[in-house]
Amino acid sequence: MDPIMQAIHRARARLQVFRMLRYLAYGLSCGLIAALLLLLAARLWPIPFYQLAAAGLAVAGAAAGLATGLLHRIRVKEAAEAMDLASGSAERSDMMVTALSFAGNDSAAARWQRTQAAEYGRLFAAQMKTRLRRPKLTKWWAGCGGGLAVCLALVLLPSPMDDKLAQAAEQKQWVQEQQKKTEDLVKELETKKLDLTAKKPLDGHLKTLQKELDGTKDPDRALEQLEKTMKAMEQTAKQQEEKAQNLSELGRKMQQTPQLSSIGKSLEQKDQAAMKKALDQLKQQIRKLSPEEKEQLREALKKMAEEAGKKQDTKALQEALNKAEQALAGTDPSKLDEALKGLEEELAKAIAASQASSSQSDAASALAASLASQGLGLASQMTAAGMPVSDAWATGGAAEQLALADSAGMGEPSDSGGGDPSEPIDGAGQGNSPGQGSGNGSGSGSGSGAGQGGSGRGGSGQGPGGSGAGLGQGGRELVTTPREFAGKGNVQADKGPIQGGGGTVQKGGVAPGVEGASRPYEEVYKEYEAEAKKSLGRSDLPQQMQGLVEEYFTGINPNP
Incomplete structure (x- = not known):
């Protein structure tokens, strides 16, 4: 059986190659059809990287066909039958199939038949190329060539969707730039020396913006989120500025009372050292006050307590001022000292809170201005591309005012007699x-x-x-x-009437x-x-x- 099996295996290998070629043609045809459909669809809808996707479909189809042909193996009996069919004469020869059927039979007839089959196999192997001819796949390969030519033409010819794809890629780049700038703002906020309670809400706004930008490729959506965050920062800045002004306002009202003038000035300036010094001076003055002057001071403290109770941020001072007023009415110096010490602690806390509010307000204002400048850049790109933007990003809108106000605040004060070309x-x-x-x-x-x-x-x-x-x-x-003005100070113009x-x-x-x-x-x-x-x-x-x-x-x- 060895010569017989050697001949069958040679025929089997050739038949396996033929099967792989046939399946390759089938797979490539299917891949080219899919690629052609994709290229046609890409001319109706914007499909990114459609050229690469079409090439991938064609290659994938060919690879799938080749792999299928390789995995679909030619069986031994199938190869033997193919050898018998290609006997070279009009009649079919069953030499190889019969030899396989009687492979375990050791009779004289079986041995004689195997001898004939071995001779047939030897001749068949010598004439393999003429006995087992390559399958004719001309139509398949012609179809694949035509499909490939059509696909190449569709790839090379400009598509009406190419401009939209380029615009989408550009818009994606715009959003990526906003992501990078927002990331820089987050890092900048981390470097600022702010209390954790003041930094946390600002960081929360930026992290939310960062998350929204990471999840979108649409510049409209990105600009909307920038505007939302910018307004939130601006609102935070206003709220914190109002909190900081509440203590300054209370300090200005204190300055209307001579005994509390120094304390009020220290509150307005948020100077803890000056406040402590002013309270020490007040303690010394109280010892020298007449009953009438003490009564005036009590009325002043009572009035300031009422003023402090009107604002939520200074409400904690109300109780301390009331205790100081009540201790001043008594005769126990230790209670007065204790009340004044409590007042000093509350004033120190109020100054610290006001300073924190001012710092948070400044940081929020700076971030709002940065977001405004950042969004104006994106808005200008969108406007140049013919895309609409909201009124906040238009010329003279809220964003431009924020950005210009920040630039004016950082710049040098201008001289009133400067030669500006706007004068003409x-x-x-x-x-x-x-x-x-x-x-x-x-x-x-x-x-x-x-x-x-x-x-x-x-x-x-x-x-x-x-x-x-x-x-x-x-x-x-x-x-x-x-004209250059020498020196520093507040330069004012006389706006008196002309006579x-x-x-x-x-x-x-x-x-x-x-x-x-x-x-x-x-x-x-x-x-x-x-x-x-x-x-x-x-x-x-x-x-x-x-x-x-x-x-x-x-x-x-x-x-x-």
Whole structure:
């Protein structure tokens, strides 16, 4: 049986290859049909990575067919039958099947038959390629080639959904940027030196925002959550600021009583050391007070207790003030000392709570401003893409006001006599340098007048010797250059009434370009324009803000 089995195994291996090729063609055809359907669907609906998915379907179909052909093994009897069918003559030969049937028979007839079968197997193996020909799968392979060509065409030709997919990918990137910025805010909050009770609600708002952003790819949803968190932060800042102001308000009312003035001032300034010192001084003064003065102090303490009871945040002080007032009416100095010590403890707690509220308010305001700036960036991207945004993110909306207020709070205070290019637009302003106002109108006054010219509304001048005013059509030939104020302090402008009548105001010549002097408007405009371009290049402003800056300089351009 050995020569017989060797021939059968060779035929079996060739037949197994044929089966694998056939199943490969079947699987590839099915995979290409699925890929074609996916590519057609991708032209009707936005399906991300549809090219890779289509290629994967084709490869998966081919692999599945090949694996099926490999696992579906050719049996020994099946190979023997195939060898008998391919006898090379018109009649079928049953040599191999018969030899297998009598494999255990040792009769002379069986041995003779096996000898014939072995000879048949040897000849069959020598003529294997002609006896067992490769199956004709031309139609299948042609169909696979045509399907592959159609799939390649659909992949290479632009799809109407490609723009939507690119937009969706871009929007996903926007949301990922918000996730990163929110994560940075969480880390920034962790570095702030705040009490745990003050930090916990702020951290809770940010963690909720972070969770919402992680679960969405929609910028509309992300912007909605940013607005919600921003308003929550702003509300927290207002509430904590009100709590901090309650103690300051009580301190200001205390200052109306001479004996409690120092204590009230320390409460307003939230200075515990000053408060302790003021109470020590009060203890010393009480010993020297006359009965009438003690009665006045009692009335003052009673009144302050009533004021403290009106606010929830200062209600704890009410009992301490009442005890101090009652102890002051008695004659036992130890009770008075004990009452004043209790008052000192409650005042210290109130100051600490007020300081914590102020810190939490500042932190919440800073986070609200950061979220506003963060959301404005996303809103500008959405607006540029033609997507609608809520009024909170529009120009002049709540978010922009928060961001600008934060920027103004962090910046340097501006001088009232600064040379802002907005002066020519507004047409109204004032200066303190001696000289004459520019503008064609009428006015009156004497002495050194200070004036200005704008877009044509008028000029006003006021000096130590008198005052003057003009109203008419001014020009842009001259503007006032910035004047630097020396020293520090609160700079205020005199807004007193303009008096007098008669007289004329004439336009003066061009003065030297010193501080506070007049210079040609065109020259000043070029300097401001160049500086604005540098500023825009150094920082990323939202597109809508860049448009405002551009429109502004276009409006004041002397040579449009």
